[in-house]
Amino acid sequence: MAFTPAYHKITCPFCFAHFSLQEAQFRCINPGCPDMGPDNEYALRRGLGRIKMGRVLLPEKRKGVLALKAPDELFCNTCKEYSTTRICPTCHFELPSNIAQTEQKVIAIIGGRATGKSHYIASLIHRLTHSVGQGFDVSVSILGDDSQARWTRDFYTPLFEQRRILNPTLPSALDAQVLAPIIFRLLFGGGNGRQRRALNLSFFDTAGEDMTSHATLSTYSHYICDADGIIFLLDPLQMSGVRQKISNQTLPELDLAAAPDNIVRALRELFERVNNIGATQKIKTPIAFTLSKIDMLAAILDDPGSPLLQSSTHSGNLNLNEIQSLHTDIQHRLYDWLSPNFCKYVHEHFANYQYFGISSLGQPPDTLGHVSSVSPRRVEEPFLWLLYKNNLIKGQKM
Ligand SMILES: Nc1nc2c(ncn2[C@@H]2O[C@H](COP(=O)(O)OP(=O)(O)OP(=O)(O)O)[C@@H](O)[C@H]2O)c(=O)[nH]1
Ligand SMILES: [Mg+2]
Ligand SMILES: [Zn+2]
Ligand SMILES: [Zn+2]
Structure with missing residues (x-):
């Protein structure tokens, strides 16, 4: 044997x-x-x-x-x-x-209802399996028949073939499938005589509804509190400062339960409870606070030079200067769009965080829920930063 x-x-x-x-x-x-x-x-x-x-x-x-x-x-x-x-x-x-023989890492993607988590997972996986991987000497594949079938049925076919937006994710009480992650295999290196390194990465597509109550948030407590990195999506269309400026367009209803301040507080409390963190201690897990749907912001950005309007240029190494200028730009705007208290709260409670902005679709869907094309913007950046924070890829000040 x-x-x-x-x-x-x-x-x-x-x-x-x-x-x-x-x-x-x-x-x-x-x-x-x-x-x-x-x-x-x-x-x-x-x-x-x-x-x-x-x-x-x-x-x-x-x-x-x-x-x-x-x-x-x-x-x-x-x-x-x-x-x-x-x-x-x-x-x-x-x-x-x-x-x-394989390292295991977990990246948690969380955020309130309709912040864009499912579309983000779809566009990120698509980018990673199609183009980004090559630039970083990483090959990405979906692991196992279950993960592959679910990816094709729930994400790839509706969004990339039929160009329809994805349905809201059902809470775990109604659809147990959300309790199972989609698992990827990342293979690093192999080029230039470097050692190959294999990594399994679990992603859960959680329902925003599960993020807003203590009881259901606890279902995911280990996924979140033991994660190697967290992507925390923030929906600009739920921010009062943004809504005032683009009030001429049809906006989704304001959803107080999904307000970024509430979810970030619930996250902090979860860490305090599960990992026994004192009130004055900062959380060390790397967290990418990520604005979703940035395609909607073009109309209200006064500065054409804003990094939110540029595309990113990372290949081989993570461009740390670019990441930093995006961070500073978003932080500054969140003061205005959300509240100065949000950034202050984040700064006081999280030791290792960075702001990002992404658009999974590249454009808003039409009123029937169709998109003419899917052209993701900057979606890989928060993910690459988390790989960098886990010493899986290198960063460089350019
Ligand atoms: N303009 C624009 N709208 C987007 C984008 N991504 C998602 N949306 C819109 O936001 C809605 C919600 O996106 P989902 O990805 O389903 O949000 P979710 O966070 O998974 O929501 P739950 O599953 O209910 O928690 C979609 O139906 C789209 O209308 C984007 O990149 N740009
Ligand atoms: Mg969803
Ligand atoms: Zn048997
Ligand atoms: Zn198990």
């Missing part, structure tokens, strides 16, 4: 439980196995009713030097077949292959 060294600590890309490779369980996936039955852990996590699954195979507890190696397959006594399908001991989700 083949073995892999067991010292690798694994973080489950679905439930974020930490365990060693030794503790990983297996599932018999032989369709002819007579021992199929309900899997309560799996059903509970997915919000499903009773579901029949292949048998869960438990590894033997090994001691001494034997504990240094973990089996690559386990034997099903019922059907007499070996299984190489590892599952998480906590949530019973199937683990991606090579999990032991």
Whole structure:
């Protein structure tokens, strides 16, 4: 039987439980196995009713030097077949292959209702898999059949083929699917003799509605509080200063529950509770506070030189000067558009943050919810900055 060294600590890309490779369980996936039955852990996590699954195979507890190696397959006594399908001991989700050789990172995308999270995920993934990756010597692919099917059905086909805007994401109580992340594999390096490095990245498309109450926000508490980076979307169309200036256009209704101040406070309180952070301590997780829908702002920007109107130029390295000038510009405008208190609150409570601006569509949709083309602007920047903060790509002052 083949073995892999067991010292690798694994973080489950679905439930974020930490365990060693030794503790990983297996599932018999032989369709002819007579021992199929309900899997309560799996059903509970997915919000499903009773579901029949292949048998869960438990590894033997090994001691001494034997504990240094973990089996690559386990034997099903019922059907007499070996299984190489590892599952998480906590949530019973199937683990991606090579999990032991691959780093795991989690990037949380959060924001109030209709701030643009789903469209952002769609345009970011599209850019990463089509063009940005090459400039950074990274290849990006979607991992697993579940993730691939969901990406195609819920994001790619409606937005990029049919050019229709995406539906609002249902809260987790109504659609358990949002509790499962879309997982990507990023492969870094390989060029110029550099060492290759593999990374699995989990993204959840959360419903804004789940972000506005303590009870539902807690569902995602580990996803958010253990994340390696957070993209926090802020909708300029919910900011009073912006609404006054573009009042001649049809604007979405004002949604007080989704107000940026409320969600940033809820986020801070969540960190205080889950990670036991004192009232005066700053949160260290890198957070990209990102204005969405910046295509709507062109009409009200008095300064044609504003970085919000320029496109970004990052290739190979993250251009830190460009990031900084965008940050300063947005911070200055948020004083006016939102309130001086917002920036002050962010500064006092977060140690590692930066402001960004993106447009996922490049233009507003028409009244029927169609777009003539999808031309994303600056969408990769917050993501690249988070990779930079996690030492995965280099930054340069140009
Ligand atoms: N002008 C403009 N509008 C956008 C853009 N992205 C999204 N929108 C609009 O914002 C609406 C909400 O976007 P979603 O991505 O569904 O927002 P969400 O944050 O996922 O919302 P929930 O799933 O309800 O939490 C869309 O239906 C579009 O009308 C953009 O780049 N530009
Ligand atoms: Mg959504
Ligand atoms: Zn798990
Ligand atoms: Zn079996």
